[in-house]
Each structure stands twice: as C-alpha cells, then as structure tokens.
Amino acid sequence: MxxxxxxxxxxxxxxxxxxxxxxxxxxxxxxxxxxxxxxxxxxxxxxxxxxxxxxxxxxxxxxxxxxxxxxxxxxxxxxxxxxxxxxxxxxxxxxxxxxxxxxxxxxxxxxxxxxxxxxxxxxxxxxxxxxxxxxxxPAEFLWPNLAQTSVMIAVAWTFGNSRRMLVERNKRLTHLSERLRHQQEDRARRAVTEERMRIARELHDVVAHHMSVIVIQAGLARYVLGSDPATARGALATIADTGSEAMGEMRRLLAILRIDMDDDADGYDPAPGLQRLDQLVERLRSAGLPVEVSVTGSVRPLPPGIDLCAYRVVQECLTNALRHAGPATARVFLHYGSELELRVTDDGRGADAAPQEDGHGLIVMRERVKLYKGTVTAGPQPSGGFEVVVTLPLSSAHPDDRPPRTHGKPKT
Known part of the structure; x- marks a missing residue:
C-alpha cells in the first residue's frame, strides 16, 4: 500500500x-x-x-x-x-x-x-x-540562538548547493552516456560494414577464381568432347577438383560466420596462404594459362593476415590473366625482405586486358592491401602485357641469402 x-x-x-x-x-x-x-x-x-x-x-x-x-x-x-x-x-x-x-x-x-x-x-x-x-x-539565549540560526542557514545552503551540483553532474553523465551510446552504435555500424566488406572480398576471390577456371574448362570439355575424349576427361577432372576446393572454401567462410566465442576454432580449416601457391599455379596451368613462379629472399612464415592477403592478390591477378589476357604466359615473382613484394605479369593483350576503372577485383585487391599498409601499382607494360606490383610491409627484415627458386616450367 x-x-x-x-x-x-x-x-x-x-x-x-x-x-x-x-x-x-x-x-x-x-x-x-x-x-x-x-x-x-x-x-x-x-x-x-x-x-x-x-x-x-x-x-x-x-x-x-x-x-x-x-x-x-x-x-x-x-x-x-x-x-x-x-x-x-x-x-x-x-x-x-x-x-x-x-x-x-x-x-x-x-x-x-x-x-x-x-x-x-x-x-x-x-x-x-x-x-x-x-x-x-530571551536575552540569556541571544548568542546560542544566533549560533543556532547561523548553523541552520549554513546547512540549508550547503545541502541545496550539493543538490544542485548533483543534478548538474547527473545531467553531464546523462549527456556523456548518450554520446557514448551514439559512438557505440557508430562503431557497431562500422564494424558491420567492415565485416560485410571482408566477406564480400572473400566471396569475390573464391567465386571469381574458381568459377573462371570451371567455365573455361567446361568450354574446353564441350569443344573437344567428340574429338579428344582424353582432354575432355582431364578438363572434367579439373572442374571437379576446382568445384570441390571452392566448396571447401565456402564451407570455411560459412563456418567462420557461424563460429561462437566458446567454439573450438581448431576444428575449422585454416585460411589459404602462400603455402598453397603451388596448388593455385597447377590449377591455372590445367586451365590453360602457363605460369612461372620465382621466389627470392629469405622465405619465412608470414603473419596470417598478410599471408592470406598475398595469396588472394596472386589468385586475383592470375584469374584476371586467365580471363582477359588471351594467349599469354603469366609470371609470379615473390621477394622476401623488409617488405613482401609481389609482382605478377603477363605478356597478353596489355591495355585490353586491364580491368575496368571501377572493376570489383582491383578494388578488392586495393582494399586488402590497404589494411596492411601496403601499396598497389597496376597497369599495362610498355612492351605489352599487364603488370601488378604489390608491397606488404613485414615486421622484420632478413638478408637475401636464398637464390631464386622457380616452380615448374610454362606449359607449351
């Protein structure tokens, strides 16, 4: 009550x-x-x-x-x-x-x-x-009464002023809390946007590369199905392998999206890196793009983010060469020093093979490299073909004590 x-x-x-x-x-x-x-x-x-x-x-x-x-x-x-x-x-x-x-x-x-x-x-x-x-x-109570009233006046003013200060502080705290709430909402929106962009980059790299290989191999298999069954079977095998790999990477992405804080992350496949460069090169070769790879400098493990970024850059460049360069040979140069330098070139159609100004692939590549304070230079070469140069800063430098290493020979 x-x-x-x-x-x-x-x-x-x-x-x-x-x-x-x-x-x-x-x-x-x-x-x-x-x-x-x-x-x-x-x-x-x-x-x-x-x-x-x-x-x-x-x-x-x-x-x-x-x-x-x-x-x-x-x-x-x-x-x-x-x-x-x-x-x-x-x-x-x-x-x-x-x-x-x-x-x-x-x-x-x-x-x-x-x-x-x-x-x-x-x-x-x-x-x-x-x-x-x-x-x-009464005269005998004059001074006690004066002292008592003085104390009462002081107490009344002190209590009132304390209340005013408390109200003002609460108003400031309310204002600061509101500002903090808006800032947290802004940070949350930015985090969501950044995560969507990251997912878009991953999906673009996975889908664009693998689907390009599948489309080209499917066209080859259809073209030689009656005249060269062995080549058609090889193309279909490449399609199956590429599709399986694409499905594996898609499952990895979906698993990352569903992962909880208490889940055991060890059960999920690691993100691809330069250790899978040989597989990437072989897949492009089987799709009809001759690829040469040279590595210089002191090869060493890279931070996971930079490793994934470098792999995706090479994947995007080779995919563009496969789709746009025409009959050409692609060359991948990796140099490990104070910076990781990636240089991907081809001797194809040059300016005609260049991505559009607002092409999604080059935009995604620049966004990836920018995250790690790197640089991207892309454009046609004076002698023909197209070149992409990417530098990614590394935390420590190592001497160039390892000779160049070439992976395989171009397919003729």
Missing part, C-alpha cells in the same frame, strides 16, 4: 510540479499554524512575545509558507516574499518561534536551483529574518 502511495506521489510530482509544491506549502502552513495555536494557548514563556495569532497573523503566516508553492517557478522571488513576510510577522509582536522553517526551505531551494553567484548573496535575507527572531527572544 505504501509503495503504491509513493509511486502515485512520484507520478504527480513529475506530471504537475506546481501542484506538488502547492500541496507541500499547504502542509507546511498547516503545521506552522497548528504550532502557533498550541504556543498561544499554552503557558506563557518568559522573554517571548505573547500577541495572539489573529487574522493578520494568520495572513502573514500563510504568506510566509504558501510562497513555497512558487519554489520551482521563481525561487528568488519566493525567498524574498517569505523572508519579508516573516520579518513583518515578528516585528508585529507575534511569537518569534513561529515561521522560521519556511525561510530555510526557501534558501535551500534557491541554492539548489541557482548558481552560487546568485544563491550566496541571497543568504542575507534569511540571515536578517532569523537573526531578527533571535534578537526578539
């Missing part, structure tokens, strides 16, 4: 603050008038005024206390009215022990809703009002 009453009062305070303050001022007025009537009908206390609380006294008391109804709308004016009516009330000869609470509540409100530049000068009003009541009391 009490919880329901408190909840109703909170809703009322939020919906109609003035009505809440009015009810509060009426309550304070009622308590003050009751206290004044009790003191007026009780035994006389020496040193205190004994003027009965008639109509004028009741009106002044209501002015002192009902002014609290405007504590939120006009706190400074409310303090002036309350203190002025209190001074007039006590100067008229009424009991000095009445109407001392409202000025303190008014000062608390001013300190809680106005800056110290405004509230500190306003302390003078309750000081005059309450010290006036101390002077009207």
């Amino acid at each position: 009490r919880a329901k009453v408190l909840s109703s009062l909170r809703r009322l305070a939020v919906m109609n603050p003035f009505l809440t303050d009015l009810l509060f001022s009426i309550l304070v007025s009622g308590v003050t008038l009751t206290f004044g009537l009790v003191l007026g009908n009780g035994p006389a206390d020496p040193g205190y005024a004994r003027r009965p609380l008639e109509t004028a006294g009741v009106v002044l008391t209501l002015m002192v206390n009902l002014a609290l109804a405007w504590r939120r709308r006009a706190p400074v004016s409310m303090l002036v009215v309350s203190c002025a009516a209190s001074i007039v009330f006590h100067a008229a000869g009424y009991d000095a022990r009445i109407n001392g609470v409202a000025p303190l509540l008014a000062l608390y409100t001013v300190a809680g809703r106005r800056s110290p530049a405004v509230s500190v000068p306003c302390i003078l009003l309750p000081v005059v009002s309450l010290w006036h009541t101390a002077l009207l009391g």
Whole structure:
C-alpha cells in the first residue's frame, strides 16, 4: 500500500510540479499554524512575545509558507516574499518561534536551483529574518540562538548547493552516456560494414577464381568432347577438383560466420596462404594459362593476415590473366625482405586486358592491401602485357641469402 502511495506521489510530482509544491506549502502552513495555536494557548514563556495569532497573523503566516508553492517557478522571488513576510510577522509582536522553517526551505531551494553567484548573496535575507527572531527572544539565549540560526542557514545552503551540483553532474553523465551510446552504435555500424566488406572480398576471390577456371574448362570439355575424349576427361577432372576446393572454401567462410566465442576454432580449416601457391599455379596451368613462379629472399612464415592477403592478390591477378589476357604466359615473382613484394605479369593483350576503372577485383585487391599498409601499382607494360606490383610491409627484415627458386616450367 505504501509503495503504491509513493509511486502515485512520484507520478504527480513529475506530471504537475506546481501542484506538488502547492500541496507541500499547504502542509507546511498547516503545521506552522497548528504550532502557533498550541504556543498561544499554552503557558506563557518568559522573554517571548505573547500577541495572539489573529487574522493578520494568520495572513502573514500563510504568506510566509504558501510562497513555497512558487519554489520551482521563481525561487528568488519566493525567498524574498517569505523572508519579508516573516520579518513583518515578528516585528508585529507575534511569537518569534513561529515561521522560521519556511525561510530555510526557501534558501535551500534557491541554492539548489541557482548558481552560487546568485544563491550566496541571497543568504542575507534569511540571515536578517532569523537573526531578527533571535534578537526578539530571551536575552540569556541571544548568542546560542544566533549560533543556532547561523548553523541552520549554513546547512540549508550547503545541502541545496550539493543538490544542485548533483543534478548538474547527473545531467553531464546523462549527456556523456548518450554520446557514448551514439559512438557505440557508430562503431557497431562500422564494424558491420567492415565485416560485410571482408566477406564480400572473400566471396569475390573464391567465386571469381574458381568459377573462371570451371567455365573455361567446361568450354574446353564441350569443344573437344567428340574429338579428344582424353582432354575432355582431364578438363572434367579439373572442374571437379576446382568445384570441390571452392566448396571447401565456402564451407570455411560459412563456418567462420557461424563460429561462437566458446567454439573450438581448431576444428575449422585454416585460411589459404602462400603455402598453397603451388596448388593455385597447377590449377591455372590445367586451365590453360602457363605460369612461372620465382621466389627470392629469405622465405619465412608470414603473419596470417598478410599471408592470406598475398595469396588472394596472386589468385586475383592470375584469374584476371586467365580471363582477359588471351594467349599469354603469366609470371609470379615473390621477394622476401623488409617488405613482401609481389609482382605478377603477363605478356597478353596489355591495355585490353586491364580491368575496368571501377572493376570489383582491383578494388578488392586495393582494399586488402590497404589494411596492411601496403601499396598497389597496376597497369599495362610498355612492351605489352599487364603488370601488378604489390608491397606488404613485414615486421622484420632478413638478408637475401636464398637464390631464386622457380616452380615448374610454362606449359607449351
């Protein structure tokens, strides 16, 4: 029951603050008038005024206390009215022990809703009002009453100012929390966008390369199916192997998308890297593109991200050469030094083989390399053909102590 009453009062305070303050001022007025009537009908206390609380006294008391109804709308004016009516009330000869609470509540409100530049000068009003009541009391209690009223005034202002600081701090915290929420939402959106771009890059590299090989081999098998069954069977075998590899990489991508934080990542196939370069080269050779590979420098394991990036760059370049260069030989040069340098060239159609300005493959390649602070240079060669040069910074440099290594010979 009490919880329901408190909840109703909170809703009322939020919906109609003035009505809440009015009810509060009426309550304070009622308590003050009751206290004044009790003191007026009780035994006389020496040193205190004994003027009965008639109509004028009741009106002044209501002015002192009902002014609290405007504590939120006009706190400074409310303090002036309350203190002025209190001074007039006590100067008229009424009991000095009445109407001392409202000025303190008014000062608390001013300190809680106005800056110290405004509230500190306003302390003078309750000081005059309450010290006036101390002077009207018994002479033997003058200094204790002055000290007591001074402490009460200081406490009221301190509590009000502390409340103001707390409200301002809460507002700042709310504002900062809102900014933090917006920043977190922005970071989440950027993370989603980056993840979508990463998935798009992976899908492009997997689908574009493998499907290019499959399409070319399927066309070859259809062309020689009747005249050269052995070549057709070889083309179909290449299609089956390429399709199986594509399915394996697609399963790996889907597994990464479904992986949870508590899952054991060891159960998933690793991302491809330069250790699978031989398989890639053999697949392109079987598709009809002669490929030569040369490796210089100190061959060493690469960070997983750079390893995958280098593999995808070579895959994209060879796939473009297969699709666009026409009858040509592709050459892949790898150099391990302070940087990993990739150079893929072909002697095909040159400018005609260049990707479009907004081609997705070159865009994806540049995005991949940019992630690792590398550089990409692509364009036709003066002597014919097309060339792509990629550099990827490595964490440590090794001397060039290993001679060039060539993988196989071009298919004739």
